[in-house]
Amino acid sequence: MIEHEFAPEAMLAVLNEHGVRLVLVGGFAAVIHGSPYVTTDIDIVPERSEANLERLSSALAALHARVWTSAEPEGHPFGHDAASLRRVNVWNLVTDHGRLDITFVPSGTSGYEDLARDARRLVILGVEVDVASLSDVVRSKEAAGREKDRLVLPVLRRILDESGRRDGHPEK
Amino acid sequence: MARVQDLVRACGMELGVHLLQVDDSDWSVARGNLALDVDARVRHHQLALRFARAGRAAAERHD
Numbered sequence: 001m002i003e004h005e006f007a008p009e010a011m012l013a014v015l016n017e018h019g020v021r022l023v024l025v026g027g028f029a030a031v032i033h034g035s036p037y038v039t040t041d042i043d044i045v046p047e048r049s050e051a052n053l054e055r056l057s058s059a060l061a062a063l064h065a066r067v068w069t070s071a072e073p074e075g076h077p078f079g080h081d082a083a084s085l086r087r088v089n090v091w092n093l094v095t096d097h098g099r100l101d102i103t104f105v106p107s108g109t110s111g112y113e114d115l116a117r118d119a120r121r122l123v124i125l126g127v128e129v130d131v132a133s134l135s136d137v138v139r140s141k142e143a144a145g146r147e148k149d150r151l152v153l154p155v156l157r158r159i160l161d162e163s164g165r166r167d168g169h170p171e172k
Numbered sequence: 173m174a175r176v177q178d179l180v181r182a183c184g185m186e187l188g189v190h191l192l193q194v195d196d197s198d199w200s201v202a203r204g205n206l207a208l209d210v211d212a213r214v215r216h217h218q219l220a221l222r223f224a225r226a227g228r229a230a231a232e233r234h235d
Binding site for chain 2: 005007008009031038039040098120123124126131146
């Protein structure tokens with residue numbers, strides 16, 4: 001198996017270089033808000049305009065993105081453009097810089113605009129990225145209801161409560 | 173099953189039974205990890221932690 005060094009900042013830098021509008025969600029967004037459960041894949045929600053999907057397609061080509069399946073952990077090459085990317089809600093990919101999961105409408109949300117509203121723009125290791133608010137991460141995980149989400153939710157809710165108490169208002 | 177539910181209820185708790193969709197996303201990552209040697213697994217997590225720490229620091233600066 002080819003080992004692709006996990007470099008989330010490099011992956012996000014390529015997406016930024018291509019001007020892809022996205023929100024970072026999932027496990028890494030949770031980690032940034034304080035979750036103790038570190039993951040080794042990146043979950044993003046891109047904006048779904050034609051222009052943005054074209055930019056996403058270019059970025060995926062630059063990242064040598066391939067479709068990840070359990071049968072082919074190194075990924076299966078696939079052709080893509082704005083139209084084909086739009087047709088599928090979830091893409092599980094492997095790139096030169098690690099695993100990348102793309103979801104256009106995560107559970108419990110209506111997609112990019114819904115998540116971008118309360119996202120924080122952060123600069124992480126020199127890369128600018130919009131990170132979903134913890135309340136949106138919790139909302140999505142509650143709606144997804146997967147067993148792994150149910151395990152992490154108690155600590156995320158507690159972080160949310162603590163943050164709200166510290167700041168005198170609910171965590172965004 | 174009914175007997176087990178009765179016993180659980182006698183302890184003041186409820187035993188719920190529900191169906192969940194199959195989710196192999198963590199297994200997919202684990203399977204990828206299994207294909208790596210131990211050094212590579214640790215290195216991946218070091219890199220993930222490096223990004224996570226930088227992300228948390230950025231979030232704290234933002235607050």
